[in-house]
Amino acid sequence: MTHALSLKAASQRWAxxxxxxxxxxxxxxxxxxxxxxxxxxxxxxxxxxxAAWTDVTASRLSRNLLWLPLxxxxxxxxxxxxxxxxxxGYLAWLVVMTDIPFRRTIGLMATLPFMxxxxxxALAWGSLFxxxxxxxxxxxLEGLGLAVPDWLAWGIVPTLIVLIAHxxxxxxxxxxxxxxxxxxxxxxxxxxxGAKRGRILMGIILPVALPAIVAGASLTFAGAVSxxxxxxxxxxxxxxxxxxxxLFGLIEVGQTARGYVIAILLIAVSALFLWxxxxxxxxxxxYATITGKGGxxxxxxxxxxxxxxxxxxxxxxxxxTIVPVLILIASSMAPSSSALFSNWxxxxxxxxxxxxxxxxxxxxxxxxxxxxxTSLTVGLGVTVAVTGTALGLxxxxxxxxxGRGPLAGAINQLSFLPLLVPGIAFGAAYIALFGAPIGxxxxxxxxxxxxxxxxxxxxxxxxxxxxxxxxxxxxGDLDESARLTGAGFFRRMGAITVPLxxxxxxxxxxxxxxxxxxxxxxxxxxxxxxxxxxxxxAYRYASEGFTQFANAITVVILVISIAATLLANxxxxxxxxxxxx
Amino acid sequence: xIRIQSLSKRFASFEAxxxxxxxVPKGAFLVLVGPSGCGKSTMLRMLAxxxxxxxxxxxxxxxxxxxxxxxxxxxxxxRNAGLVFQSYALWPHMTVAGNVDWPLKVAGLAKAERQARVxxxxxxxxxxxxxxxxxxxISGGQQQRVAIARMIAxxxxxxxxxxxxxxxxxxxxxxMRTELLRVHRATGATSVYVTxxxxxxxxxxxxxxxxxxxxxxxxxxxxxxxxxxxxxxxxTFVGTPPANLIPVGPDLELVGVPTGAQAMFRPxxxxxxxxxxxxxxxxEFAEASPxxxxxxxxxxxxxxxxxxxxxEAPDLAVGDTIYFALPSEPAAIFAASxxxxx
Numbered sequence: 037m038t039h040a041l042s043l044k045a046a047s048q049r050w051a052x053x054x055x056x057x058x059x060x061x062x063x064x065x066x067x068x069x070x071x072x073x074x075x076x077x078x079x080x081x082x083x084x085x086x087a088a089w090t091d092v093t094a095s096r097l098s099r100n101l102l103w104l105p106l107x108x109x110x111x112x113x114x115x116x117x118x119x120x121x122x123x124x125g126y127l128a129w130l131v132v133m134t135d136i137p138f139r140r141t142i143g144l145m146a147t148l149p150f151m152x153x154x155x156x157x158a159l160a161w162g163s164l165f166x167x168x169x170x171x172x173x174x175x176x177l178e179g180l181g182l183a184v185p186d187w188l189a190w191g192i193v194p195t196l197i198v199l200i201a202h203x204x205x206x207x208x209x210x211x212x213x214x215x216x217x218x219x220x221x222x223x224x225x226x227x228x229x230g231a232k233r234g235r236i237l238m239g240i241i242l243p244v245a246l247p248a249i250v251a252g253a254s255l256t257f258a259g260a261v262s263x264x265x266x267x268x269x270x271x272x273x274x275x276x277x278x279x280x281x282x283l284f285g286l287i288e289v290g291q292t293a294r295g296y297v298i299a300i301l302l303i304a305v306s307a308l309f310l311w312x313x314x315x316x317x318x319x320x321x322x323y324a325t326i327t328g329k330g331g332x333x334x335x336x337x338x339x340x341x342x343x344x345x346x347x348x349x350x351x352x353x354x355x356x357t358i359v360p361v362l363i364l365i366a367s368s369m370a371p372s373s374s375a376l377f378s379n380w381x382x383x384x385x386x387x388x389x390x391x392x393x394x395x396x397x398x399x400x401x402x403x404x405x406x407x408x409x410t411s412l413t414v415g416l417g418v419t420v421a422v423t424g425t426a427l428g429l430x431x432x433x434x435x436x437x438x439g440r441g442p443l444a445g446a447i448n449q450l451s452f453l454p455l456l457v458p459g460i461a462f463g464a465a466y467i468a469l470f471g472a473p474i475g476x477x478x479x480x481x482x483x484x485x486x487x488x489x490x491x492x493x494x495x496x497x498x499x500x501x502x503x504x505x506x507x508x509x510x511x512g513d514l515d516e517s518a519r520l521t522g523a524g525f526f527r528r529m530g531a532i533t534v535p536l537x538x539x540x541x542x543x544x545x546x547x548x549x550x551x552x553x554x555x556x557x558x559x560x561x562x563x564x565x566x567x568x569x570x571x572x573x574a575y576r577y578a579s580e581g582f583t584q585f586a587n588a589i590t591v592v593i594l595v596i597s598i599a600a601t602l603l604a605n606x607x608x609x610x611x612x613x614x615x616x617x
Numbered sequence: 618x619i620r621i622q623s624l625s626k627r628f629a630s631f632e633a634x635x636x637x638x639x640x641v642p643k644g645a646f647l648v649l650v651g652p653s654g655c656g657k658s659t660m661l662r663m664l665a666x667x668x669x670x671x672x673x674x675x676x677x678x679x680x681x682x683x684x685x686x687x688x689x690x691x692x693x694x695x696r697n698a699g700l701v702f703q704s705y706a707l708w709p710h711m712t713v714a715g716n717v718d719w720p721l722k723v724a725g726l727a728k729a730e731r732q733a734r735v736x737x738x739x740x741x742x743x744x745x746x747x748x749x750x751x752x753x754x755i756s757g758g759q760q761q762r763v764a765i766a767r768m769i770a771x772x773x774x775x776x777x778x779x780x781x782x783x784x785x786x787x788x789x790x791x792x793m794r795t796e797l798l799r800v801h802r803a804t805g806a807t808s809v810y811v812t813x814x815x816x817x818x819x820x821x822x823x824x825x826x827x828x829x830x831x832x833x834x835x836x837x838x839x840x841x842x843x844x845x846x847x848x849x850x851x852x853t854f855v856g857t858p859p860a861n862l863i864p865v866g867p868d869l870e871l872v873g874v875p876t877g878a879q880a881m882f883r884p885x886x887x888x889x890x891x892x893x894x895x896x897x898x899x900x901e902f903a904e905a906s907p908x909x910x911x912x913x914x915x916x917x918x919x920x921x922x923x924x925x926x927x928x929e930a931p932d933l934a935v936g937d938t939i940y941f942a943l944p945s946e947p948a949a950i951f952a953a954s955x956x957x958x959x
Binding site: 227229230240 | 667693694695698702703704705706708709719720723767771
């Protein structure tokens with residue numbers, strides 16, 4: 037009797053738990069996320085490959101294979117995290133807490149650098165600061181007759197600067213959002229207690245913002261150690277290696293086992309710090325608004341420091357947004373990057389093939405390779421946006437409806453795992469899994485579907501977040517109140533759910549599209565001549581010395597991504613509470 | 618003692634406080650009450666020194682602490698005043714004891730002295746067991762107590778409260794009222810308390826200032842306000858239930874009173890019936906609620922709304938006609954503009 041009852045209860049749990057749906061989603065995530073990562077690990081344990089671990093970590097080669105790149109990677113990680121927290125925190129403080137003029141403008145500009153791909157900033161740096169050390173064209177400053185020292189033209193310093201210029205907006209966004217929740221009552225209460233400005237900053241504001249600062253640091257750290265474009269463009273020519281460039285080089289020359297070992301170590305480094313940051317934050321108490329009511333925005337009066345601080349903020353924003361874009365545009369039209377603003381020609385854009393210029397490469401507009409790359413890249417972006425958003429919505433739905441039990445836990449973990457994996461290591465994992473035929477299935481390497489699958493998996497965390505936001509927005513009371521009117525499922529879908537969700541979904545899809553458009557690190561290893569992608573082409577052109585083409589392609593990527601981002605922001609009416617006055 | 622003279626505060630084009638003057642003795646419990654946007658919170662922030670008045674002065678005792686005409690004010694921390702924020706403004710990264718301790722630390726007190734004082738005030742508020750907890754680990758009522766403990770720890774001579782009970786549920790609010798009065802008496806300080814809830818004002822205050830549109834409508838004891846309202850606004854704002862105002866016109870003719878004036882009738886002076894009576898006003902029955910052995914009955918018609926407190930209530934359904942009989946003389950008469958005529 038009891039047995040029958042418990043069986044019945046079990047079968048009810050079966051149905052209500054959506055077990056079949058959960059299993060299907062788990063299977064999909066398993067193939068997309070878990071399998072490549074497991075595979076790359078298993079690959080290095082094979083009898084022929086196991087030696088790669090000792091080669092990399094403890095052999096005569098390991099200094100060059102691992103330790104020097106690791107040292108550079110850590111320098112970049114810590115340097116970028118420190119720089120980003122300082123600059124991002126400074127701007128966030130100005131925008132959120134003070135009476136700085138043009139707060140909105142600065143707040144908006146500080147979010148832009150993250151939309152500009154890091155290879156664009158790196159290319160712009162090269163156009164300005166390149167010296168003759170590695171041959172080829174020199175940059176604008178040398179063209180003016182200034183001698184650019186090697187340390188400023190190549191290697192760790194410019195890589196650091198470019199990465200900080202790219203990632204600080206990430207720190208800004210996180211810290212500004214946190215500061216916006218610091219009730220000005222907290223500051224006034226400290227004022228009444230008699231604390232001076234410095235004491236209020238150190239005793240109240242910084243501790244309250246600390247979790248956000250740690251989050252900003254660990255995110256930018258992970259971004260910097262994973263970044264491929266900047267060290268590849270500015271470091272590789274002078275043999276400065278990071279884990280990301282080392283991984284790329286090893287796979288390019290066919291030493292895949294060693295490459296996989298480096299990839300695993302890179303994942304470990306990046307994940308370790310993200311995990312550590314997360315632990316620091318969750319170990320502390322959440323300081324988010326303790327009460328909902330009260331609190332008004334009273335701004336810190338900067339008085340005499342107002343204009344100097346504004347000038348510094350404006351300089352940072354202009355140098356990291358407008359200047360690199362202008363340099364790229366100018367350099368895509370200047371025959372010589374040593375004279376960026378003279379002899380402009382549209383040859384690199386619209387010219388036909390001319391043996392006298394750039395070894396007969398036709399302008400972007402007439403270059404069939406670039407044109408097909410453009411359509412392929414846009415096609416990939418659209419496809420991944422659709423597949424990613426659909427998958428993200430399904431995952432979010434499953435988690436919202438049947439979010440209990442170990443299966444849901446696994447789905448949740450798997451769907452956010454790609455956040456911890458640097459793009460280039462993810463690419464390596466996909467080569468490990470799909471580089472060879474699996475049973476009856478053909479090898480996918482070099483095919484469009486592989487790019488779609490990899491892109492979908494890589495961006496899944498963002499898509500799931502979109503899906504969650506959308507579901508949160510439409511489910512619950514809104515749907516129930518429609519149900520009480522007697523409207524059926526399809527009626528509710530048509531009248532309530534879809535109209536409410538469509539904007540959020542479209543905005544989320546556009547963000548996925550943009551991320552694919554400007555991504556280099558994921559696709560740089562998956563790239564083959566049959567699947568040319570714009571970002572990889574730009575990188576190839578740049579490393580072969582055709583900077584104008586590289587810059588022109590980058591401008592194309594920029595235009596497409598900025599247009600899509602603006603559209604996404606519009607659709608989303610993006611909530612930036614710290615910009616509200 | 619607090620003396621406020623011709624105090625005004627203008628934000629850009631908006632005049633939040635207009636020429637307010639009042640004075641309360643040491644140990645008074647002054648309540649500033651009024652609808653939202655009436656300027657009461659701005660008044661409190663000027664008292665705390667968080668805003669500088671545009672005109673007028675504030676003096677604590679013999680010392681002028683804010684002088685709007687000179688554009689000058691004593692710093693918030695040098696006024697010997699403490700403030701409890703509506704949001705409590707507890708520092709989230711400090712424990713309960715840490716919150717209470719920090720202002721003492723800033724003031725430069727020695728450690729032993731601080732510890733003794735922290736223990737003392739936590740005990741006074743009955744939260745000595747919560748010292749090691751963080752603000753988000755305790756309930757709203759407990760947070761409220763911590764905020765009060767933090768305020769009184771440095772022994773301020775003036776206690777300022779900005780709608781401190783508005784985030785609490787009804788039952789806790791009543792408890793905290795008593796608690797606040799106890800703290801007020803225990804410290805012997807002068808308190809200024811801002812609220813939009815006239816019940817709080819009536820139950821707690823020794824002095825009440827009713828504010829509306831940045832001006833004082835009336836300043837006096839709770840008893841004065843109910844017994845002798847100075848304006849139509851005060852008459853309908855204070856008292857439970859507040860008094861009824863009926864426009865003089867077709868419903869109500871009074872000898873020697875111009876049409877458009879308003880006559881005040883107290884709820885306890887009205888009688889109700891389900892049968893028509895000569896001179897009674899016919900309304901639709903809206904609601905009835907028992908209170909302290911009597912019944913409060915409300916009838917409405919259009920914008921007219923009358924409330925009576927009676928011993929015996931007729932048995933009526935919502936929408937039924939109910940007849941309100943008025944006493945022969947109104948308790949007060951106000952002009953259409955609101956000022957008291959007699």
